Amino acid sequence: MELKTVTYELKDEIATITLSRPHRRNAWTGRMHMEYRHVLEKADKDAAVRVIVVTGDPEGKAFCAGADTAALEGHSEKGKYDAGTTPDIAMPGFGVREEFDATFAYHFGLTKPVIAAINGAAAGIGLVLAAYADLRFAARGAKFTAAHGRFNFPAEFGLSWVLPRIVGLGHANDILLSSRVFTAEEAKEMGLLNRLCAPAELMDAVYDYARGLAAGVAPGSLRETKWQIYGDQHRPPAEAVRASEALLEAMITHPDYKEGIKAWMEKRPAAWKGGKG
Structure with a gap:
């Protein structure tokens, strides 16, 4: 356009x-x-x-x-x-x-x-x-x-x-x-x-x-947290808690979790891969 x-x-x-x-x-x-x-x-x-x-x-x-x-x-x-x-x-x-x-x-x-x-x-x-x-x-x-x-x-x-x-x-x-x-x-x-x-x-x-x-927050965390903020306004708190627990289990398997931990321990900027992976 x-x-x-x-x-x-x-x-x-x-x-x-x-x-x-x-x-x-x-x-x-x-x-x-x-x-x-x-x-x-x-x-x-x-x-x-x-x-x-x-x-x-x-x-x-x-x-x-x-x-x-x-x-x-x-x-x-x-x-x-x-x-x-x-x-x-x-x-x-x-x-x-x-x-x-x-x-x-x-x-x-x-x-x-x-x-x-x-x-x-x-x-x-x-x-x-x-x-x-x-x-x-x-x-x-x-x-x-x-x-x-x-x-x-x-x-x-x-x-x-x-x-x-x-x-x-x-x-x-x-x-x-x-x-x-x-x-x-x-x-x-x-x-x-x-x-x-x-x-x-x-x-x-x-x-x-x-x-x-951009430098301090993983792309997946930004995406999912944003959706949580607005989506959770349409459901009871217990549902929000359960949804966040399910997300935690899924997102901990993403390479950006390991990279975030490693970067934190090594005191360096993280090299995020992004994506849902």
Whole structure:
């Protein structure tokens, strides 16, 4: 697929997906969703990728300013919602669990962690995208809003499910019922952000953390732990315990277990093989 609204770069086992419509503050369109899912699937299938970073083109002075206003006008004129995508859209993360097989929830089925590097405003779908990332780093002064209330929309794309699980019901109610603008500093206090950074230091902090994941955690452990985190929210604790015990028995036979022990004893970086083996 020819990329017109996102860019893709792989370096040091980190795939960086950049939302790139700077003239529109990286606003979301159907075309962008098509391209985003295409490169997300590419990164997830590439054994050379260990961590995925999603950010906004800095020239747009935003992470993602939400749905493009032209798309919103189109919905109004048509009298119905049009996602702007086609049936051949990529399906990253699908097929792991039925609960993950939906728009944006597909992030939970990916085999690799996703870090949102929020370098500016995250509004509407921008907030959705950040919420479905596994980790969120943001620049000081960045602004957030669900935005849907002013358009007579519902909370979008499962935000009513994911936000209470990140920030708690009280903060989620504040964000979703008011659609108010709130700052990165407030977001950090709520627990929405893992780290708050000076704007000039954001990407360095994100890549340092990503390199730590790539070097210090076996690929299989990252994959299975991510699926446990999201999958266990759909079952009782006893089932989660039994599932983790079964995984432990299976994963201890993988070569990466022996390599991890050996590397630890020899005080050296591990040479992970990855895969399910």
